Amino acid sequence: MENNKMPQKTKGRILIVEDEKEYRDILAEKLQAEGFEVLMAENGQLALNLMKNADADLILLDMLMPQMDGATFFYHLRNTLKKDIPVIVLTNFTEMPYPQGVAGFIVKANESLDEVVSKVKKNLPVKL
Numbered sequence: 001m002e003n004n005k006m007p008q009k010t011k012g013r014i015l016i017v018e019d020e021k022e023y024r025d026i027l028a029e030k031l032q033a034e035g036f037e038v039l040m041a042e043n044g045q046l047a048l049n050l051m052k053n054a055d056a057d058l059i060l061l062d063m064l065m066p067q068m069d070g071a072t073f074f075y076h077l078r079n080t081l082k083k084d085i086p087v088i089v090l091t092n093f094t095e096m097p098y099p100q101g102v103a104g105f106i107v108k109a110n111e112s113l114d115e116v117v118s119k120v121k122k123n124l125p126v127k128l
Contacts, residue, residue, distance in 0.1 A: 010037040012057035012124050017047040017073065018090060019065040023108065027060065030113040031120065044068030048076050051083065058124055059087045060106070060116075074099040086123045 014036050018024040021042070028038040039056060041047035045068040047059075059077075063070035070089065077083050078101070086103040103123040106116055 011035040011121075013037040013039065013055065014120060015039045015041065015047060015050070015056035015059045017041045017044060017059060017065070017070065018062040019043055020062070023090075026113065027116065030117060034117050036120070044070060044073030044076075047073055048081070051077065051081055055083075056085055058103075058120055059085055060090050060120070061087050061102075062090045063093070064091075071099050074102070086125065088119060088123060 011034065014031050016024050016027050016031075016038060018027070018040075019042050024040055024042070028040055031038050039050060039054060041050055043065045047061075048068065061070045061074065074087060077085065077087070087099075087101075088104045088106055089099075089102050090106050090108055092108050104119055106119060111119075
């Protein structure tokens, strides 16, 4: 007998831009378990290429990455692609200058996965 279930609607699509594979994978697994669709990129350049053809409801963005850092990606997201997607910065540094206009910050070493999910849910745009 065929399974005719309708695909389950996700809570939203999250792009994780993070060069640390283990952290990226753990975040993705947690967000998927919470019902989110997850896209991943290991640097800003790959994320920018991905965003040219896809969309996300929220972006979790590391700042220090090879090839293209988070600040450069954020600039191109807003000014080249003209996308106003909420961005939450992932960092281990509290003394860095961060791009103006980000939705929030997550200090990777200080926040649990449940706290990350809570911040994602809080900053997701409301869909009508």
